[in-house]
Amino acid sequence: MKVDIGREIQQSAEETAGKIRGLLAARNVFSVNLISSPGSGKTTLIEKAIEALRGRIRIAVVEGDMETDIDAARIRRHGVQVHQINTRSSCHIPPFLLLSALDHLDLDAADLLFVENVGNLVCPAEVPLGEDLRVVALSVAEGDEKPLKYPLVFKTSDLLVITKTDLLPYVKFDTDRVKTAARAVNPRVEVFEVSSYTGSGLSSFLERIEELCRRKIG
Ligand code: MG
Ligand code: ZN
Numbered sequence: 001m002k003v004d005i006g007r008e009i010q011q012s013a014e015e016t017a018g019k020i021r022g023l024l025a026a027r028n029v030f031s032v033n034l035i036s037s038p039g040s041g042k043t044t045l046i047e048k049a050i051e052a053l054r055g056r057i058r059i060a061v062v063e064g065d066m067e068t069d070i071d072a073a074r075i076r077r078h079g080v081q082v083h084q085i086n087t088r089s090s091c092h093i094p095p096f097l098l099l100s101a102l103d104h105l106d107l108d109a110a111d112l113l114f115v116e117n118v119g120n121l122v123c124p125a126e127v128p129l130g131e132d133l134r135v136v137a138l139s140v141a142e143g144d145e146k147p148l149k150y151p152l153v154f155k156t157s158d159l160l161v162i163t164k165t166d167l168l169p170y171v172k173f174d175t176d177r178v179k180t181a182a183r184a185v186n187p188r189v190e191v192f193e194v195s196s197y198t199g200s201g202l203s204s205f206l207e208r209i210e211e212l213c214r215r216k217i218g
Helices: 004-026 042-053 070-076 096-106 152-154 165-170 175-185 202-217
Strands: 032-033 059-063 081-086 114-115 132-138 161-162 190-193
Touching: 004 032, 032 042, 032 202, 042 059, 042 114, 042 165, 042 202, 059 070, 059 096, 059 161, 059 202, 070 114, 114 190, 114 202, 152 175, 165 175, 175 190, 190 202
Parallel strands: 032 114, 032 132, 059 081, 059 114, 132 161, 161 190
Antiparallel strands: none
16 A cells, blocks of 8 residues: 655644634634745844834734744843744744644744744745745846746745845846746745845835734734
């Protein structure tokens, strides 16, 4: 008898993601799965969100990295709940690790959960985490061909945020090429262009996150 291991793993991932979704729905928490390559500014975006939404939306964060708690330490300085996952050999957050991470958070004291995935544009796209919103970040320093090379993450994301736009004068990056390629695989994707350094574009991105969060939590 042939056992399709790939399919079994995917089925159990879907099941666990379903548990996460149910748990977050029961506690009225809106969750965002934030995916990008290493170094495109995910942690900084979360820090900006915490500061911008302070007093309006209670944010909790799960940080995913192969090693260290460097990012959790950054988030903790902003005075919000945070739990660090170290995936060791895994290049993405598997659903079972997120499910157990939720035990470390007081979800009744949170409205919005940011899950910062392991820096990787490839397999996080295939792994469901029960999220309400999937956001892919791409910095202008990474090259404008990424949606062509790694289409799945652009196809499965609700929002695309192009980061580090302050660097545009110094790099070869055609923003329209990225938008065209992303929309070719995902016509409904919403695109934002931000610089966490200058603050340009941040408010419209964060207002959209807040709007989508309120749509769930009321
Ligand atoms: Mg980070
Ligand atoms: Zn992986």
